[in-house]
Amino acid sequence: MSTIVWFRNDLRLADHPPLTAALERGGPVIPVYIHSADGEGDWPLGGATKWWLHHSLERLDAGLRKLGSRLIVRQGETAEQLAELIDQTGATHLAWGRRYEPAARARDEYLKKRFRAQGVDVQSYNDSLLWEPWTIQTGGKECYKVFTPFYRKCLETGGVGEELPAPAKLTAPGTWPASDPLDSLGLLPRIPWAGGLASTWQPGPEGAERELARFGGGSWSEYNDLRNFPALSATSRLSPHLHFGEISPRQVWHRLKGWAGPKSAAADPYLRQLVWREFAFHLLYHFPQTPVEPLRPEFARFPWQEDAAGLRAWQRGETGYPLIDAGMRELWQTGWMHNRVRMATASFLVKDLLIPWQEGARWFWDTLVDADLANNTLGWQWTAGCGADAAPYFRIFNPVSQSEKFDAEGAYLRRYLPELAKLPDQYLHQPWEAPPEVLREAGVELGRTYPRPIVDHHEARQQALEALATIKK
Ligand SMILES: Cc1cc2nc3c(=O)[nH]c(=O)nc-3n(C[C@H](O)[C@H](O)[C@H](O)COP(=O)(O)OP(=O)(O)OC[C@H]3O[C@@H](n4cnc5c(N)ncnc54)[C@H](O)[C@@H]3O)c2cc1C
Structure with missing residues (x-):
């Protein structure tokens, strides 16, 4: 046997x-x-x-x-x-x-x-999940399309089971079957572009434990207050480890509960995010077409635009909007992007450039180390406004005010956009507003060392709202 x-x-x-x-x-x-x-x-x-x-x-x-x-x-x-x-x-x-x-x-x-x-x-x-997608049902035995009641139902359903121990020893077969060398799978890039990934991450369970220990030693108790600030490492950065199952959500859940103590709600804001992951799988299970089709059918009529140059500028972090460009460069360099900036960059693609969300989802799929069909689909449909419990389409992230609010001192922008590093905070979020002498002093030449904005956000916002009106008719 x-x-x-x-x-x-x-x-x-x-x-x-x-x-x-x-x-x-x-x-x-x-x-x-x-x-x-x-x-x-x-x-x-x-x-x-x-x-x-x-x-x-x-x-x-x-x-x-x-x-x-x-x-x-x-x-x-x-x-x-x-x-x-x-x-x-x-x-x-x-x-x-x-x-x-x-x-x-x-x-x-x-x-x-x-x-x-x-x-x-x-x-x-x-x-890989806390609750099987088919076990969380409404009173009418249907699946959920709104997060908060789904979350409540998960908690009511109760008990996240106990963790299982790792084996101390495994019995080997009499003879091992042949195995292909790992290198023969061709998973590593032929052109060595992955240096930034290697210096950022440690794949495997030890790497997951390292991130969890970092999070546990510092920011977990302030997660709710700090998680939106991309310059801080205030989130757990466990997403790739969870995607590949190097750590289970159950292990993470119990660890957080242990830190908080039995009667405390201190871990709840973080655990709620873990349940967003469950919600993403719930939706993918019940709506398997959603990686490519909008959940809300009227969005199939949305007048998306073909814009190869816009897409390329977005992918390369050359839109002229510092928060968007910093995010896209963080993604390219490290294979990861902070959640707040994922929302802002995704919103910019679908609402400022009117490029189909599926194009963005494909790019994230290729460049994220945590690329996950359930979470990526939820993130993109949520931002585009066409998914379950999505941000309303008229909520259009303003790339300048998001940047001013969540990276006021520009630490994140300066990390990924060294060409703007010398600009005073006041102009860092919108370099096109800086007087010529300020630009000159900071060594910035718009259109040469850093792009001018590829769209005017206020005009683009208006255009997006008009496009939305066409599908509402
Ligand atoms: C456009 C877009 C695309 C996204 N694509 C992916 C993706 O491909 N893979 C992926 O894992 N996440 C994706 N997310 C969700 C979220 O941005 C990441 O899970 C999070 O930034 C990972 O960082 P963290 O581990 O530090 O998260 P924490 O804030 O520490 O959260 C802990 C864990 O909860 C889960 N989680 C947190 N936020 C979300 C969320 N909004 N939706 C689903 N699960 C969540 C993740 O597993 C995460 O590791 C996407 C979000 C957007 C807006």
């Missing part, structure tokens, strides 16, 4: 239900990762997540080796690879943690049927 534990977005050893089930059953355990496009649909891994995955798999293998085991890496069609592994190892059980993306669900359904028909005991487990 042996079990194949198929690792996917759960690249850790602690609090890992499929692994615990295999241990409880007894017998050899064969940990497997299969690199395949067949469960990703139209969303194959982007460049930044590929880089992360390479390092995360490396860490998982190192962790397994400490337990007397190893990670078997394969590539190719998932069903064929699993069939071959079952054949070669004589595995009687196959276990995995569930995924909720539409293509992965369809593929997993097929695999269950196929291998069960062959007499293999196939079991899937929830190892």
Whole structure:
């Protein structure tokens, strides 16, 4: 009796239900990762997540080796690879943690049927969410489209289960099946552009623990007051670790509860954000078309514009609006962007430039280390105003006042826009307002060292509202 534990977005050893089930059953355990496009649909891994995955798999293998085991890496069609592994190892059980993306669900359904028909005991487990998306229902047994009642219902549903311990040892099979070298998956970029990612992040469970310890040692108790200020590292920065399942939301939940103490509500603002992640998965599960289609159907008629030059300027951080440009450069350099700035940059693309939100979602998908189909879809549909519980379309982020409010002293802007660093705070948020002598003294030449604004925000805002009026008719 042996079990194949198929690792996917759960690249850790602690609090890992499929692994615990295999241990409880007894017998050899064969940990497997299969690199395949067949469960990703139209969303194959982007460049930044590929880089992360390479390092995360490396860490998982190192962790397994400490337990007397190893990670078997394969590539190719998932069903064929699993069939071959079952054949070669004589595995009687196959276990995995569930995924909720539409293509992965369809593929997993097929695999269950196929291998069960062959007499293999196939079991899937929830190892990445606090609550399964189908268990949170309204009184009328429907799914939720508004966050606050969803949040309340989650809390009523209660109990986040206890964490499971990491195994102390894993029984190896008599003979290990062949494994492909990690490098052969081609996850690392051929052109070395990932230096900024490497100096910012430590993929793997140890990296997740490091971020959690940083957060726990400092800003968690002030999260509600500080989380909107991009210059401060006041959020947990756990999103890529949560995406790849290097830490489970249950582990994070209990850690925060422990810091706050049993009777305190001090952790609630943070835990509420974790529930936004649950909401994103709930929506993706119930509305699987939403990565490409607006949830609110009237938005299919929205008069979006084709604007290749505008899109390119936005992607490169060359819009002439410092907050937008700093955010897009943070994204390019580090593979991550602060949530407040994600909202501002996304709003700029869809509302100031009238470029379809799907274009922005694709760019984020390729450049974010935490690119996640559920969260990215929710973030973009929320900003565009076409999703569940979305920001109303007429809420158009003003890139200057957002910047003045959340980065008043310009620490964030100066970090990512060194060409503006010498401008006085007063003009940093809108350099085009600076008198010529101030620009000259700061070494800024608009149109040469830093772009002039590619649109006038006030005119663009008016245009966006007019565009909205057309779909309301
Ligand atoms: C346009 C847009 C696109 C986004 N794309 C992604 C994405 O691809 N992947 C991703 O993980 N998040 C995405 N987000 C949500 C959010 O910006 C990030 O989760 C957050 O900035 C990650 O930083 P953190 O871990 O420090 O968050 P914290 O503030 O420390 O929050 C803790 C965790 O809660 C979850 N969370 C927090 N805010 C949200 C939210 N608004 N929606 C869903 N989950 C949330 C995340 O898992 C996060 O790691 C997007 C937001 C927007 C506006």
